[in-house]
Amino acid sequence: MSDLYFKSTRGSNEKVQSSQAIVNGIAEDGGLYIPEFLPKIGKPLSYLKEMNYDELAFHIMKKFFTDFEDLVLQECIKKAYDSKFGDPAIVPLIEKGGAYFLELYHGPTLAFKDMALSILPHLLRAACIKIDIDEEIVILTATSGDTGKAALEGFSDVEGTKIVVFYPRDGVSQIQERQMITQEGSNTYAIAIEGNFDDAQKGVKEIFNDKNFNKILRNNNYIFSSANSINIGRLVPQIVYYIYSYLNLSKLGKISKNERINIVVPTGNFGNILAAYYAKKMGLPVNKLICASNENNVLYDFINTGIYDKKRKLKATSSPSMDILVSSNLERLLYDLCENDTGVVKSLIEKLNKRGEYRITPNMKHKLKDFYGGFATDNEVSETIRDVYKSFNYLIDPHTAVAYNVYQKYIRDTKDTTKTIIASTASPFKFPNSVMKAVDDKFSNYDDFALLEKIAKISNCSIPKSLKDIDKRKILHNTVCKREDMKSIISRILKI
Numbered sequence: 001m002s003d004l005y006f007k008s009t010r011g012s013n014e015k016v017q018s019s020q021a022i023v024n025g026i027a028e029d030g031g032l033y034i035p036e037f038l039p040k041i042g043k044p045l046s047y048l049k050e051m052n053y054d055e056l057a058f059h060i061m062k063k064f065f066t067d068f069e070d071l072v073l074q075e076c077i078k079k080a081y082d083s084k085f086g087d088p089a090i091v092p093l094i095e096k097g098g099a100y101f102l103e104l105y106h107g108p109t110l111a112f113k114d115m116a117l118s119i120l121p122h123l124l125r126a127a128c129i130k131i132d133i134d135e136e137i138v139i140l141t142a143t144s145g146d147t148g149k150a151a152l153e154g155f156s157d158v159e160g161t162k163i164v165v166f167y168p169r170d171g172v173s174q175i176q177e178r179q180m181i182t183q184e185g186s187n188t189y190a191i192a193i194e195g196n197f198d199d200a201q202k203g204v205k206e207i208f209n210d211k212n213f214n215k216i217l218r219n220n221n222y223i224f225s226s227a228n229s230i231n232i233g234r235l236v237p238q239i240v241y242y243i244y245s246y247l248n249l250s251k252l253g254k255i256s257k258n259e260r261i262n263i264v265v266p267t268g269n270f271g272n273i274l275a276a277y278y279a280k281k282m283g284l285p286v287n288k289l290i291c292a293s294n295e296n297n298v299l300y301d302f303i304n305t306g307i308y309d310k311k312r313k314l315k316a317t318s319s320p321s322m323d324i325l326v327s328s329n330l331e332r333l334l335y336d337l338c339e340n341d342t343g344v345v346k347s348l349i350e351k352l353n354k355r356g357e358y359r360i361t362p363n364m365k366h367k368l369k370d371f372y373g374g375f376a377t378d379n380e381v382s383e384t385i386r387d388v389y390k391s392f393n394y395l396i397d398p399h400t401a402v403a404y405n406v407y408q409k410y411i412r413d414t415k416d417t418t419k420t421i422i423a424s425t426a427s428p429f430k431f432p433n434s435v436m437k438a439v440d441d442k443f444s445n446y447d448d449f450a451l452l453e454k455i456a457k458i459s460n461c462s463i464p465k466s467l468k469d470i471d472k473r474k475i476l477h478n479t480v481c482k483r484e485d486m487k488s489i490i491s492r493i494l495k496i
């Protein structure tokens with residue numbers, strides 16, 4: 001198989017193979033790594049249909065990670081998608097309400113981020129061995145909830161790594177906080193910041209860019225890395241489940257040969273939907289990619305007007321993992337829209353940084369026709385959760401409800417009857433308050449832990465083992481710090 005190289009969306013001459021791209025995370029000119037060409041799925045779908053999840057994952061990932069040895073990559077996959085997943089199907093597909101819900105949340109932290117973060121640590125570790133990095137890797141992450149826990153869980157006790165997660169003390173849900181502060185693993189650190197998510201994020205960025213501090217780190221045999229969703233080690237594993245679920249539909253006789261499907265994705269940083277778009281470009285028969293936003297509807301505006309405008313106030317919604325104003329992975333789509341003209345990408349991103357907005361050309365806008373953009377308000381999300389429960393006896397979380405609501409708007413707009421997959425990105429057990437309040441107002445005053453039992457009862461599912469008795473588990477992390485003390489906390493952890 002020929003080697004695939006990765007280069008930057010912003011045009012530097014750097015060219016690296018996947019292991020280096022995974023270790024670096026971001027290109028040297030600040031751009032995102034993109035493959036020099038997008039591989040094709042290759043084998044006929046009828047052949048791939050017989051593969052289990054691990055086999056298909058290997059077939060797809062190997063096309064990108066050409067410098068990984070087969071056995072090493074297979075081992076990474078095996079360690080990632082094992083009994084940590086609460087459903088042997090890994091990504092079950094559930095037919096309800098005229099659509100297929102692709103449940104991506106059966107991993108250890110009950111959000112779709114597990115699909116990528118349970119494999120990234122193993123890829124990173126293998127990449128370090130491959131390119132002779134001796135230093136211990138220190139992963140630094142700021143989180144508004146889901147990423148932090150998924151990263152802690154993924155890196156927990158992975159040899160040669162430490163993981164430090166900063167979260168806003170008053171900015172995550174009760175369940176999310178408890179998931180983090182009960183995290184096991186001798187190399188894990190969850191730290192609360194007095195401030196909001198932006199404070200945590202800014203602090204982490206400053207530490208990453210602090211040359212002096214990085215030097216001290218290196219002298220002590222450590223290097224920083226991030227588990228950010230722009231890492232190709234997170235993006236590529238996400239392509240797999242779209243192809244897998246298409247094959248599943250075909251196997252079940254729900255679609256005919258090469259029939260096209262729609263995919264709806266509740267979107268924040270544009271990572272998950274970009275993976276679906278890459279699957280389409282690799283040859284998966286996909287009709288529309290439906291990009292669903294919450295009230296922070298920057299992407300809805302972008303898709304409909306061609307103007308990306310971040311100059312607005314961030315709203316805290318019931319789907320917090322999508323409360324984002326700058327969708328980093330969109331840069332990779334821009335690269336395609338302008339026909340790989342890195343100069344254009346660079347100037348658009350510069351405009352965004354300087355003026356807070358940019359506008360794409362009519363030609364680029366025309367290429368967006370594969371996408372449909374919609375958004376749902378918090379009220380609509382609540383109604384959707386209630387309607388889906390009452391009509392189909394199926395409980396969905398607020399992020400998935402954003403997707404389903406936008407799907408309904410899409411059908412109303414277009415009368416399209418194409419079969420459709422909805423990416424279900426979180427378990428309803430992860431957002432007990434929003435979910436149960438939507439079902440019945442009487443649950444408004446319950447706390448999250450009490451509501452877990454209620455959810456189990458009305459959904460006929462048992463409480464996932466990762467949340468069972470979580471309120472009784474030992475609290476293992478209790479550090480709270482001010483933003484300006486983040487660096488000294490890290491020094492203390494690393495004893496440097």
Ligand SMILES: *Cc1c(COP(=O)(O)O)cnc(C)c1O
Pocket residue numbers: 111112113146147229266267268269270271272273321322399425426
């Ligand atoms: C992160 C997340 C999203 C958004 O995914 P992106 O790849 O950032 O677009 C949606 N839903 C849930 C539950 C998430 O955790």
